[in-house]
Amino acid sequence: MDSILAADSIVEFLSGKLSDLDTVLDNESLAFAIAAFVHAFLLINLFAIIPMVFIWAERKVSGRIQDRLGPTRVGGRFGWLQGLADGIKLVQKEDLVPKDADSMLFRMAPYIACIASFGAFMVLPFNSSWVAVASDVGIFLLFGILSIEVVGIVLAGYSSGSKWSLYGGMRESAQMVSYEIPLAICGLIPLVAVGSLNLTEVGQVQTGTVLNWLIFNSPFTFIGFFVYFTVATAGCKRAPFDLAEAESELVGGFHTEYSGIRWSFFFMAEYASMFLVCAVAALLFLGGWNTGLGIEETAGFLALREMGQNFLVEGFVLGNYIANLFGLIVLCLKASLLVCVQIWLRWTLPRLRIDQVMMTCLKYLTPMSCALFLGATIWPLAMAVTTGKTTLLSAPMGERMAPKRDAANGETSSTNSTKDSTEPNVVVNTDPVGDALASTLNEPQLKTSEGGNR
Amino acid sequence: MFSDIQLTNYLLVGAFLFVCGVVCMTTKRNGIGILMGVELVLNGANINFIAFSRYTPLGLDGQIFSLFVIVLAAAEAAVALAIALNFYNNHLSIDVDRGDELQG
Amino acid sequence: MTSEQFLFWLFAVLTCGGAFAVVITQNVVRMAFWLIVSLGSVAGLFFLLNADFLGAAQLLIYVGGTVVLLIFGVMLTASGPYLQIKTSPAEGFLAGGIAFLFLVLIVSTVYAVDWDHKSQLMATHENGQATGIGPQPGYNPEQQGNTTRPIAFALLGMRPDKDLASNQPADLMDTGDVDDLSQAVYMGDEMELSTGYLLVFEIISVHLLVVLVGAAYLARAKRRVDASEVA
Numbered sequence: 001m002d003s004i005l006a007a008d009s010i011v012e013f014l015s016g017k018l019s020d021l022d023t024v025l026d027n028e029s030l031a032f033a034i035a036a037f038v039h040a041f042l043l044i045n046l047f048a049i050i051p052m053v054f055i056w057a058e059r060k061v062s063g064r065i066q067d068r069l070g071p072t073r074v075g076g077r078f079g080w081l082q083g084l085a086d087g088i089k090l091v092q093k094e095d096l097v098p099k100d101a102d103s104m105l106f107r108m109a110p111y112i113a114c115i116a117s118f119g120a121f122m123v124l125p126f127n128s129s130w131v132a133v134a135s136d137v138g139i140f141l142l143f144g145i146l147s148i149e150v151v152g153i154v155l156a157g158y159s160s161g162s163k164w165s166l167y168g169g170m171r172e173s174a175q176m177v178s179y180e181i182p183l184a185i186c187g188l189i190p191l192v193a194v195g196s197l198n199l200t201e202v203g204q205v206q207t208g209t210v211l212n213w214l215i216f217n218s219p220f221t222f223i224g225f226f227v228y229f230t231v232a233t234a235g236c237k238r239a240p241f242d243l244a245e246a247e248s249e250l251v252g253g254f255h256t257e258y259s260g261i262r263w264s265f266f267f268m269a270e271y272a273s274m275f276l277v278c279a280v281a282a283l284l285f286l287g288g289w290n291t292g293l294g295i296e297e298t299a300g301f302l303a304l305r306e307m308g309q310n311f312l313v314e315g316f317v318l319g320n321y322i323a324n325l326f327g328l329i330v331l332c333l334k335a336s337l338l339v340c341v342q343i344w345l346r347w348t349l350p351r352l353r354i355d356q357v358m359m360t361c362l363k364y365l366t367p368m369s370c371a372l373f374l375g376a377t378i379w380p381l382a383m384a385v386t387t388g389k390t391t392l393l394s395a396p397m398g399e400r401m402a403p404k405r406d407a408a409n410g411e412t413s414s415t416n417s418t419k420d421s422t423e424p425n426v427v428v429n430t431d432p433v434g435d436a437l438a439s440t441l442n443e444p445q446l447k448t449s450e451g452g453n454r
Numbered sequence: 455m456f457s458d459i460q461l462t463n464y465l466l467v468g469a470f471l472f473v474c475g476v477v478c479m480t481t482k483r484n485g486i487g488i489l490m491g492v493e494l495v496l497n498g499a500n501i502n503f504i505a506f507s508r509y510t511p512l513g514l515d516g517q518i519f520s521l522f523v524i525v526l527a528a529a530e531a532a533v534a535l536a537i538a539l540n541f542y543n544n545h546l547s548i549d550v551d552r553g554d555e556l557q558g
Numbered sequence: 559m560t561s562e563q564f565l566f567w568l569f570a571v572l573t574c575g576g577a578f579a580v581v582i583t584q585n586v587v588r589m590a591f592w593l594i595v596s597l598g599s600v601a602g603l604f605f606l607l608n609a610d611f612l613g614a615a616q617l618l619i620y621v622g623g624t625v626v627l628l629i630f631g632v633m634l635t636a637s638g639p640y641l642q643i644k645t646s647p648a649e650g651f652l653a654g655g656i657a658f659l660f661l662v663l664i665v666s667t668v669y670a671v672d673w674d675h676k677s678q679l680m681a682t683h684e685n686g687q688a689t690g691i692g693p694q695p696g697y698n699p700e701q702q703g704n705t706t707r708p709i710a711f712a713l714l715g716m717r718p719d720k721d722l723a724s725n726q727p728a729d730l731m732d733t734g735d736v737d738d739l740s741q742a743v744y745m746g747d748e749m750e751l752s753t754g755y756l757l758v759f760e761i762i763s764v765h766l767l768v769v770l771v772g773a774a775y776l777a778r779a780k781r782r783v784d785a786s787e788v789a
Contacts, residue, residue, distance in 0.1 A: 147622025
């Protein structure tokens with residue numbers, strides 16, 4: 001390996017380079033640390049850019065909906081630098097802590113909300129090979145980290161020493177804890193069909209035409225998408241479910257007493273988690289990084305992945321890089337489209353009352369998601385008994401899964417992270433017997449991969 | 455100090471967590487503080503379970519048991535919180551030393 | 559210092575420091591904050607121990623669920639802002655002294671046992687031969703933290719992680735003949751199948767349902783006692 005561009009992972013690239021450095025860390029650990037920093041750096045840039053873009057989009061969309069122009073000056077005709085200008089203004093403001101506030105918790109709360117939202121990006125795959133941590137518990141871990149965000153908001157509400165904030169915090173904790181249940185169950189509905197929590201695998205089984213997207217897998221996943229989207233909107237405390245910061249009744253809700261940069265941290269967290277739940281919706285239901293036109297499987301696209309071998313440096317495949325970048329753009333476009341729908345909803349629908357919000361969740365969305373989950377588990381069995389195949393429109397899951405798994409076991413699975421077995425929480429999919437068992441369940445004939453016979 | 459991480463290291467962390475939890479349970483007069491002590495004790499036990507699962511041939515059983523412990527802890531927290539709310543409704547305070555009506 | 563050592567000491571210090579802060583803090587919401595620090599770091603230790611599923615469950619259930627529930631309880635039961643109920647210093651010193659002795663007892667117990675030797679004995683007992691500690695040959699997905707599928711199988715009552723591990727007849731495993739392997743697994747007279755935790759799983763799910771109903775019944779809105787009645 002000559003260049004970082006040619007290596008499958010940063011750790012692999014660095015492992016040979018650091019041999020003669022004399023440091024406190026050994027070489028492997030130093031490589032691990034550098035790789036962790038690079039991944040975190042790339043993700044934090046994304047995390048910073050997302051709010052900037054969507055705050056501008058929010059202003060522009062709301063302006064158009066209210067028959068205004070929205071921002072027009074900063075950065076040219078469309079005001080596209082408005083987000084940055086907002087940020088600079090907020091940094092300059094005074095950082096106030098009220099006299100009655102519990103100052104340690106008051107200062108800490110925005111960071112907790114922000115870190116939780118940022119941490120969840122760790123397991124989000126952007127295409128078939130770019131992911132910071134290719135974990136086998138991907139979506140479970142993502143929901144777990146995202147659920148910590150509520151702690152920051154509750155602490156902010158409590159520690160402000162203001163009744164408006166306390167009401168906001170109470171509403172928020174009740175709302176978010178309730179909405180987590182249908183969110184997790186709705187997330188499971190498409191996963192029943194895939195049989196894996198790993199988001200990279202979930203994206204990979206959706207290659208091919210639009211019919212292979214999990215939303216068209218069964219009627220239950222189709223309804224499940226809309227339930228998920230409603231619940232995710234409420235989980236990000238977006239209008240019409242933004243009771244925690246209802247400005248007409250609670251001044252500013254949990255962030256009434258905040259100013260300057262700490263206030264903006266809450267909004268960075270909110271916009272980032274909006275993008276995150278929309279990207280998860282795109283991955284779980286809408287085909288992930290696949291276009292849905294079937295071009296990923298065509299000879300031309302596969303040839304593109306082989307093109308530009310050894311471009312500029314030894315071992316770097318330009319075509320593969322471009323194909324991966326294309327996948328990232330497709331995923332981001334899908335997620336952005338869903339975020340725009342959330343913005344559209346916010347400026348169209350009036351806010352619900354708090355009892356209506358809780359009733360929507362506990363009386364309608366939770367039973368609905370449970371029923372959909374049950375239906376999604378029974379559907380393939382019922383289909384297999386009546387029609388002889390497990391899906392109505394799309395190709396059977398086993399057919400889509402088997403070539404992927406063979407490829408993954410045969411050659412090296414090229415996750416951007418690492419394949420080093422000594423590193424605890426950075427894992428790649430090498431689970432041969434599990435795969436063999438899974439493909440046995442999915443396919444009529446017994447099929448084992450090489451690793452299973454060890 | 456920076457030798458290889460062994461089973462003992464994890465057991466010591468678990469032991470410290472356990473002792474902290476026991477002290478928390480005995481010294482706090484706030485009902486919810488006592489609950490937090492219980493959570494610490496259960497987590498100390500969980501660390502031991504998973505450490506044994508990794509460092510001995512016990513395999514997965516340790517992990518499955520700590521999964522059960524986590525589920526039971528969640529159930530325990532829900533019931534104990536309901537009891538705490540009832541206590542507050544009856545005494546207008548969460549100070550457990552106030553619950554002494556049965557004292558002879 | 560390797561990255562594993564660095565991460566272990568980081569998480570261990572945060573876990574213990576958080577737990578200690580829970581004990582010495584008087585304000586109950588700050589206690590909840592330190593509890594989050596401590597339990598979150600425990601999740602980090604779980605990831606270090608290659609228990610990815612447990613780490614994620616710890617974050618989702620404990621940090622995101624139970625602690626939020628506790629803070630919610632604090633808010634519902636606080637009679638004034640920043641509620642503090644203090645323990646008397648004498649009680650504190652007494653508890654601290656006893657706790658120290660207790661800690662010494664546990665630590666000396668931990669050091670008194672030769673854990674490596676015990677594991678060796680256990681491995682010998684299980685496999686009928688001394689295989690040693692550490693990664694066994696065969697099916698070991700948990701070595702990389704991919705424990706989701708094995709845990710799911712175990713909860714459904716199957717143990718492929720045990721049945722397909724190294725204690726099977728060696729010649730059968732070496733031939734790699736799919737038919738032989740499947741026959742051996744399915745015929746059952748050549749090979750004893752391990753059992754999982756299906757019954758426990760069912761009992762615990764019913765238990766959760768009962769607890770849910772019970773807690774809702776206990777916490778339902780009732781007449782509240784007036785302040786004058788209590789005094």
